[in-house]
Amino acid sequence: xxxxFIFGEFTPPEILVQLGPIHIYTYGxxxxxxxxxxxxxxxxxATLYTRVLGKDYVYVIDTILLPxxxxxxxxxRALFVLYNLDYFxxxxxxxxxLWHGGWVWQGGLIGAxxxxxxxxxxxxxxxxxxxxxxxxxxxxxxxxxxxxxYFNQEAYGLPTRLLWGIPIKAARRVTGYEGFSHFHPVFLxxxxxxxxxxxxxxxxxxxxxxxxxxxxxxxxxxxRFGTIFLGYAVLYSLGRFFLEFIRIDIVPVVWGLRAPQxxxxxxxxxxxxxxxxxxxxxxxxxxxxxx
Numbered sequence: 001x002x003x004x005f006i007f008g009e010f011t012p013p014e015i016l017v018q019l020g021p022i023h024i025y026t027y028g029x030x031x032x033x034x035x036x037x038x039x040x041x042x043x044x045x046a047t048l049y050t051r052v053l054g055k056d057y058v059y060v061i062d063t064i065l066l067p068x069x070x071x072x073x074x075x076x077r078a079l080f081v082l083y084n085l086d087y088f089x090x091x092x093x094x095x096x097x098l099w100h101g102g103w104v105w106q107g108g109l110i111g112a113x114x115x116x117x118x119x120x121x122x123x124x125x126x127x128x129x130x131x132x133x134x135x136x137x138x139x140x141x142x143x144x145x146x147x148x149x150y151f152n153q154e155a156y157g158l159p160t161r162l163l164w165g166i167p168i169k170a171a172r173r174v175t176g177y178e179g180f181s182h183f184h185p186v187f188l189x190x191x192x193x194x195x196x197x198x199x200x201x202x203x204x205x206x207x208x209x210x211x212x213x214x215x216x217x218x219x220x221x222x223x224r225f226g227t228i229f230l231g232y233a234v235l236y237s238l239g240r241f242f243l244e245f246i247r248i249d250i251v252p253v254v255w256g257l258r259a260p261q262x263x264x265x266x267x268x269x270x271x272x273x274x275x276x277x278x279x280x281x282x283x284x285x286x287x288x289x290x291x
Contacts, residue, residue: 006163009181012151030148038141039065045133045205052209057133064119065134068112075111076103083251083259102154105142106240106263109233128226128278135229136202139236143194149187157184157246164188174248184246193239200235201228224278233271237264 017024046061080102081088081095088095113131120127149155153172159165165182173180205228241264244257252259 007166007182009167011153011167011169014151014153026151027148030151031145034141034145034148035069037144038137040137041140041202042134042137045136048206048209049129049133053129057130060125060130061133064116064130068115068134071115072108072112073103076105076108078111079104079107104260106237106260106267109236109267126225128224128229131229132205132208132225132227135232136198136205139194139198139201139232142236143191143198146187146191146194150185155187155190155247155249157186157189157243158248160184174250177248183248186243186247190239190243193243194236197232197235197239201232204228204231226274226278230271230275230278233267234275237267237271240264241268 013026015023016026016029042061042065043058046057050057077095083104084102116130116134117127119125120130146155150166153168156166156168159177159180160182162184164185166185167181168183170178177183208228241261244261244264247258254262257265
């Protein structure tokens, strides 16, 4: 029988493979694929920057990528736990149940950025350049990783009768929406937004490298190290801000805005300040050796 929806009543499998007591969750597979995609793009970017600037950034990236991933994952989980403190206070063991989902990307972004900055300062490496190298891979990992929400039946939006509305099992429906069956696939909207941002920033990165292939010592025009990373911070946060208007998962609400929206505003403000200050700065030397 036709339901009027593209997905009908199909719900994706949460468990991909079950071998006795061993469960392989689809969410975990998606996270692994996202990490691999992000890693491959990051190494590719590091290789290109190494050729252009003449310093081995591939080694640097290989050294810091896994620690940054772990720190980002911990911070992303910590912010989710903070959002749902009442639940986790009564179910403390669930904090470690990562296969159930529950990561807030904004927490991971902030935590990993701070860790990268401290590492760069300690090792006297160029923070903005390292951030630019890693950004395209991070955005692609986001675009792929968002599909884990689909298999976990989470990060969906308001009820909808649009053709692409996805069915959500009764047990996974947010309190107050038990009487609805199909919801906005917010995970898909964000995945597509992230993919568009990735393509834009990847092309912009190539333009930056073409500039420095001609002149390794001077920045010029909009070509400043940090522009790719800061542009990502603004674009991602802008998309997240508007998508939060249709998300219905429970998070703190302050003055009519959801907590992720306030964080997005903060990130846009900070990133916008650094974008403006770096592009208005009159220094002619490239930021290759500065943080």
